Amino acid sequence: MRFYSDFKVGRSGKNGDEEILDEGQKLAEMQQGMTNLGQSGGISEDESDIIYQSITWNVLRLSITCLICIVNTSNIKNIIPKLFSLDLIRGRGLFCRACTESQMETPGSADVHAALVAVVNAKLPKVGALLLRRVILQIQIAYKTKDKHQLLAAAKFLAHLINQRVVHERTALVLLKVLLENPTNDGVEVAVGFVTECGSILQDLSPKGLDGIFECFCGILHEGKIDKRVRLLMEGLFVLRKAEFQGHPTVRPELDLVEFEDQSTHETSLLDKMNLDVDLGCCKLVANFLKKEKWYEDLKNLMSKSIMRGYVHLNK
DSSP: OOOOOOSOOOOOSTTHHHHHHHHHHHHHHHHHHHHHHHHTTSSOOOTTOHHHHHHHHHHHHHHHHHHHHHOOTTTHHHHHHHHHTSOTTTTHHHHHHHHHHHHHHOGGGHHHHHHHHHHHHHHOHHHHHHHHHHHHHHHHHHHHHTOHHHHHHHHHHHHHHHHTTSBOHHHHHHHHHHHHHSOOHHHHHHHHHHHHHHHHHHHHHOHHHHHHHHHHHHHHHHHTOSOHHHHHHHHHHHHHHHTTTTTOOSSOGGGOOSOGGGOOOBOOOTTSOOOOOGGGGSOOOOTTHHHHHHHHHHHHHHHHHHHHHHHHHHTO
């Protein structure tokens, strides 16, 4: 079932509720502290006051980071409405940074983070586009510095963003071409892992492109210049493709959260210089701050209604 849930907290697996409630309690205490300071004259809710805006920024940063740190398969449907309750327009840089950093620390959760991004991207495509640019930059840096660990993690995240249709499949084919054009042990290993993760969707959307990639793998095998361990990985990938990527579905049912017509797919070149909008990760004095906060509140309410309509439709 796809995600279009209401804003109630349900069970989220072992200790999941406790984690969410603990973090929520901490944030509530921070927000109450802000109110108390304002009432006591320490800080006014003056929209032109940089101190007030800085405090609201830090609450936003901690809120986004906490939610992304604890998200998993069992609690994602509870995390998403909490995330949308925050100002993801103001905090889009914070959201993207939290996602990429969490992904680097726990690459095994790539499909969960990609599912979370897919839902946000469906409602706020500019956020998804920004995250894609940052993932591409991670890949560019890791490839240039020959950091296999970072390259594996970033490529895995990209693979699941492709599975979720946040990223166009052509981006996958370009990455594989770069990795296999001048093959090295590390490059081929990353390519094998990447195809393992998103080969199923490539087989559906671009079978000729995938054929070309496997021809490259065949050529590398025949040349015999790659280490035995990596050759075995390639041979295992051929077996996996023959089995139609069994055990590696495009999207697990519990993470299939966005309807096809709601998906927004982005494409960018791996060779382009990425505009990351790095200033989005810093607190800046914002003119008409309260007016913009009210604007997001109205937008959030509209998104909430849209989510509820989808939920009702899917449960008929």
